[in-house]
Amino acid sequence: KxxxxxxxxxxxxxxxxxxxxxxxxxxxxxxxxxxxxxxxxxxxxxxxxxxxxxxxxxxxxxxxxxxxxxxxxxxxxxxxxxxxxxxxxxxxxxxxxxxxxxxxxxxxxxxxxxxxxxxxxxxxxxxxxxxxxxxxxxxxxxxxxxxxxxxxxxxxxxxxxxxxxxxxxxxxxxxxxxxxxxxxxxxxxxxxxxxxxxxxxxxxxxxxxxxxxxxxxxxxxxxxxxxxxxxxxxxxxxxxxxxxxxxxxxxxxxxxxxxxxxxxxxxxxxxxxxxxxxxxxxxxxxxxxxxxxxxxxxxxxxxxxxxxxxxxxxxxxxxMSSVLASNSVEYTTNGVDIKNDPVLKTGTFQINTTLDLSKDKSIELFWGNETSGVSLQYDKTTSEFVINRNDAGYSFNNLNNNNLFIPYVLPESNELELEIWVDKSSVEIFVNGGERVITFLIFPNTPFGDLQIHSDSEAEFIQSLYIQPIVNK
Ligand code: FRU
Structure with missing residues (x-):
């Protein structure tokens, strides 16, 4: 349990x-x-x-x-x-x-x-x-x-x-x-x-x-x-x-x-x-x-x-960098599809990625498993992040809506840098050097071992990606 x-x-x-x-x-x-x-x-x-x-x-x-x-x-x-x-x-x-x-x-x-x-x-x-x-x-x-x-x-x-x-x-x-x-x-x-x-x-x-x-x-x-x-x-x-x-x-x-x-x-x-x-x-x-x-x-x-x-x-x-173990991860520049990964399943890691959205309209990052998970989308045309934690385990039923909406206009470089710190029941996302921060709780019922990152086109949009496990200090 x-x-x-x-x-x-x-x-x-x-x-x-x-x-x-x-x-x-x-x-x-x-x-x-x-x-x-x-x-x-x-x-x-x-x-x-x-x-x-x-x-x-x-x-x-x-x-x-x-x-x-x-x-x-x-x-x-x-x-x-x-x-x-x-x-x-x-x-x-x-x-x-x-x-x-x-x-x-x-x-x-x-x-x-x-x-x-x-x-x-x-x-x-x-x-x-x-x-x-x-x-x-x-x-x-x-x-x-x-x-x-x-x-x-x-x-x-x-x-x-x-x-x-x-x-x-x-x-x-x-x-x-x-x-x-x-x-x-x-x-x-x-x-x-x-x-x-x-x-x-x-x-x-x-x-x-x-x-x-x-x-x-x-x-x-x-x-x-x-x-x-x-x-x-x-x-x-x-x-x-x-x-x-x-x-x-x-x-x-x-x-x-x-x-x-x-x-x-x-x-x-x-x-x-x-x-x-x-x-x-x-x-x-x-x-x-x-x-x-x-x-x-x-x-x-x-x-x-x-x-x-x-x-x-x-x-x-x-x-905080002292809790990160250096680790590299397999990915291709036009997408990520990781399944059942032992590091992701620990529920304690950091994702650091730089995305180039010059050829894309929107991107989506999903972390979860077959039945549940949490997703983050960014859409350049609406200049907005939408985070969906409706199926991430516990339901935060006192809030009207469990989609989080975050306005953010991409810089002219079209670059989106995400530093995502995940701990057992929390996610903290630092966008482009802290211009936006998005902190939210999740209580997964079963470990989330899958990670997908996609864009709306076939363009090569991933410039770098690191997934670092957390080490006990
Ligand atoms: C904020 C708050 C404060 C108050 C404290 C009481 O969360 O309501 O205004 O001092 O909590 O615990």
């Missing part, structure tokens, strides 16, 4: 037991990438939220640590962020280590009130104290008021908080994490508003031309392009007080169904915008066919500005 063991990812983070949702408090300190997460230690569905905790030195191997933050008199512990308080601005420092401070939402389950609070650690994140002055920020006008992300603004020498409030993002500033001053509300007239705004993030992005812009991420549920939960972004400017954008169209960080509530690491040692998201969707997250554990994170990714300054490009963090 297929189940938990068949579906637990080989190279994506999952908690050992029980329910997980949003990534929280990602911060780097002294050789460790900390990942906290919305966690219910007692059940495999959402419930009284805690912050679970894991650390990694290489973003590939994760060690799960004891729960970091427990519910208290002020409520359960919702999403938020963490920073290294290098200058001890909050005065929490007691020893030799820099203070790690977590800024999170307290949610009172009786009144449904939400307010922002602090906790801190003087021992590299191993133990946490709640600040006795909690909460540090309340807002009586808003019922949904949560998910604070705090960054240090170098020029202003102040902390900046972005926090979701209804269908807006509110900006605050603070010298010490404890007292917050209102700066701005952003949202009205901008972006998608099909649901409540959650889990914002604010950071600078650069491209190869040295151009720098500010990016604001905003998760929204429901209202994503393919239903349920998704993350939109705004590119603009921020002077420490006001975020402005001239962006008119809604842009999505990921066009798949399963990348939500993602934010970036604080204090990343290489200056990268290192991102991770929750690889699920509120439309069905609590029903997916695993029981011992539920939900995984996406691959860690870096976010960069495209050279035309218009897009956020997502790429798998380079550390």
């Amino acid at each position: 297929v189940g938990d063991n068949n579906f637990r990812p080989a190279y994506h983070f999952t908690p050992e037991k029980n329910w997980m949702n949003d990534p929280n408090g990602m911060v780097y300190y002294k050789g460790e990438y900390h990942l906290f997460f919305q966690y219910n230690p007692d059940d495999n569905v959402w419930g009284p939220m805690h912050w679970g905790h894991a650390v990694s030195e290489d973003l590939v191997n994760w060690e799960e640590l004891p729960v970091a933050l427990y519910p208290d008199d002020l409520g359960n512990i919702f999403s938020g962020s963490a920073i290294v308080d290098t200058h001890n601005t909050a005065g929490f420092k007691t020893g030799d280590e820099d203070v790690l401070a977590a800024i999170f939402t307290h949610h009172n389950p009786e009144t449904n009130e939400q307010y922002q609070s602090l906790a801190y650690s003087n021992d590299k994140g191993r133990s946490w104290q709640k600040y006795e002055g909690n909460p540090v920020l309340t807002n009586e006008d808003k019922t949904d008021f949560r998910d604070p992300k705090v960054i240090w603004h170098e020029e202003k020498q102040q902390w900046i908080m972005v926090v979701a409030a209804g269908q807006e993002i509110i900006f605050y500033s603070s010298p010490n994490l404890k007292e917050w001053e209102y700066l701005q509300s952003f949202g009205h007239g901008h972006g998608a508003h099909g649901g409540v705004w959650e889990c914002p993030d604010l950071f600078t992005v650069r491209n190869e031309n040295g151009e720098e812009r500010w990016a604001l991420l905003v998760s929204i549920n429901p209202g994503a392009p393919n239903g349920g939960s998704g993350t939109q972004y705004f590119l603009g400017s921020f002077d420490g007080e006001t975020f402005e954008t001239s962006q008119t169209e809604t842009k999505w960080l990921d066009y798949g169904t399963d990348n939500y509530a993602g934010v970036t690491w604080s204090n990343e040692p290489n200056g990268r915008n290192l991102f991770i998201g929750w690889m699920s969707n509120w439309a069905y997250a609590q029903n997916v066919p695993t029981t011992a554990w539920r939900s995984a994170m996406t691959l860690p990714r870096t976010l960069e500005l495209s050279n035309n300054g218009d897009l956020l490009l997502s790429k798998p963090a380079e550390e």
Whole structure:
């Protein structure tokens, strides 16, 4: 019988037991990438939220640590962020280590009130104290008021908080994490508003031309392009007080169904915008066919500005290449028809292919077996990907449609480069260097060992193709 063991990812983070949702408090300190997460230690569905905790030195191997933050008199512990308080601005420092401070939402389950609070650690994140002055920020006008992300603004020498409030993002500033001053509300007239705004993030992005812009991420549920939960972004400017954008169209960080509530690491040692998201969707997250554990994170990714300054490009963090075994594969330049392949059947591999569509109208890639599978089509005339996961095992029945539609105009070169990372129950497709990302879950009932890649003509369209197995690191 297929189940938990068949579906637990080989190279994506999952908690050992029980329910997980949003990534929280990602911060780097002294050789460790900390990942906290919305966690219910007692059940495999959402419930009284805690912050679970894991650390990694290489973003590939994760060690799960004891729960970091427990519910208290002020409520359960919702999403938020963490920073290294290098200058001890909050005065929490007691020893030799820099203070790690977590800024999170307290949610009172009786009144449904939400307010922002602090906790801190003087021992590299191993133990946490709640600040006795909690909460540090309340807002009586808003019922949904949560998910604070705090960054240090170098020029202003102040902390900046972005926090979701209804269908807006509110900006605050603070010298010490404890007292917050209102700066701005952003949202009205901008972006998608099909649901409540959650889990914002604010950071600078650069491209190869040295151009720098500010990016604001905003998760929204429901209202994503393919239903349920998704993350939109705004590119603009921020002077420490006001975020402005001239962006008119809604842009999505990921066009798949399963990348939500993602934010970036604080204090990343290489200056990268290192991102991770929750690889699920509120439309069905609590029903997916695993029981011992539920939900995984996406691959860690870096976010960069495209050279035309218009897009956020997502790429798998380079550390991930260490899980790939080099391997070549037989193919002809005008098609692929692989049957019953042992590597494909493991359900953990990466496909990397470059296709030349100058003589073709459309291509189709199918991965499956005789009875089920998942297909990806790209059509140049409609400038759209269509992904069909209706017959890929588990049926995601809370979404109206299990075809995913992803608009994408091919560059003039007619080249389509696909980097496809498959793990036991997930697929992440990076298109042309991250101009589009499509992340989605599948739960195959029987292993998929066949792979076909065809185009609508007999033209030679496959320029290169690699299928690399995943090795245990
Ligand atoms: C997003 C979210 C957050 C909230 C958390 C609760 O998935 O709804 O807004 O803080 O989950 O678990």
